[in-house]
Amino acid sequence: MSKYQIQKQAIVDAAQDLTKKGFLMATGGNLSLRIIGEKVFAVTPSDFDYMKMTADDICILDFELNQLEGDLKPSVEAAMHCAIYQVRPDVTAVVHTHQVYASALTLINKSIPGLFDEQTRFLGRSVDIIPYAPSGTGMLRDTIAKNVRNHNNAYLMKNHGALLFGTDLDRACHNVEILEKCSLAYLLTLCTEKKASKVPLAVREIAFAKLRKDQKRVESGQIAVGGE
Ligand SMILES: [Zn+2]
Numbered sequence: 001m002s003k004y005q006i007q008k009q010a011i012v013d014a015a016q017d018l019t020k021k022g023f024l025m026a027t028g029g030n031l032s033l034r035i036i037g038e039k040v041f042a043v044t045p046s047d048f049d050y051m052k053m054t055a056d057d058i059c060i061l062d063f064e065l066n067q068l069e070g071d072l073k074p075s076v077e078a079a080m081h082c083a084i085y086q087v088r089p090d091v092t093a094v095v096h097t098h099q100v101y102a103s104a105l106t107l108i109n110k111s112i113p114g115l116f117d118e119q120t121r122f123l124g125r126s127v128d129i130i131p132y133a134p135s136g137t138g139m140l141r142d143t144i145a146k147n148v149r150n151h152n153n154a155y156l157m158k159n160h161g162a163l164l165f166g167t168d169l170d171r172a173c174h175n176v177e178i179l180e181k182c183s184l185a186y187l188l189t190l191c192t193e194k195k196a197s198k199v200p201l202a203v204r205e206i207a208f209a210k211l212r213k214d215q216k217r218v219e220s221g222q223i224a225v226g227g228e
């Protein structure tokens with residue numbers, strides 16, 4: 001049995017849960033998990049039905065993208081996941097989805113300002129749009145790496161989908177749900193004549209400071225995979 005079996009199974013469970021909830025559709029999107037203490041990560045395979053996936057299908061790659069385990073081809077976005085782990089040492093898990101409401105905001109180039117307490121606490125000060133680059137390319141990898149350094153945990157990928165980070169995999173998956181709720185509420189607000197009000201700046205900053213505190217604990221290696 002693989003020494004990464006727990007992490008592989010955690011990815012399968014998370015992917016199937018997100019599929020059942022409608023956040024992952026068909027084979028779209030991909031998930032990964034950093035292996036703490038190694039320059040290695042686990043990632044979903046390319047073009048594979050999440051509901052048929054087992055732990056053995058998950059790929060283990062090092063930060064040079066050498067495949068250490070798994071017979072299937074890794075996700076076409078594996079290089080993007082790898083780049084995120086290198087520029088964001090506070091991130092343990094990365095979930096990329098094509099979730100519908102967040103994707104809609106990318107089509108009208110609308111970043112989400114700090115609208116709700118839970119949003120600023122877990123997703124960051126705002127959910128910003130990252131400029132377009134084609135899927136599976138080095139251009140997308142570089143564009144993402146350049147635009148995720150501000151310690152937010154959610155981003156919108158123009159004409160593509162969403163990117164969620166977490167201090168663990170459960171947190172990244174919860175962030176998928178928070179983002180979709182915020183996206184729908186913001187889309188509905190944009191349909192009115194009214195301007196969306198934001199949370200007070202001081203509240204946003206206190207919430208963001210709490211998020212940074214969580215992230216710094218990960219950076220200093222105090223949290224193991226799966227939670228506290
Ligand atoms: Zn995608």
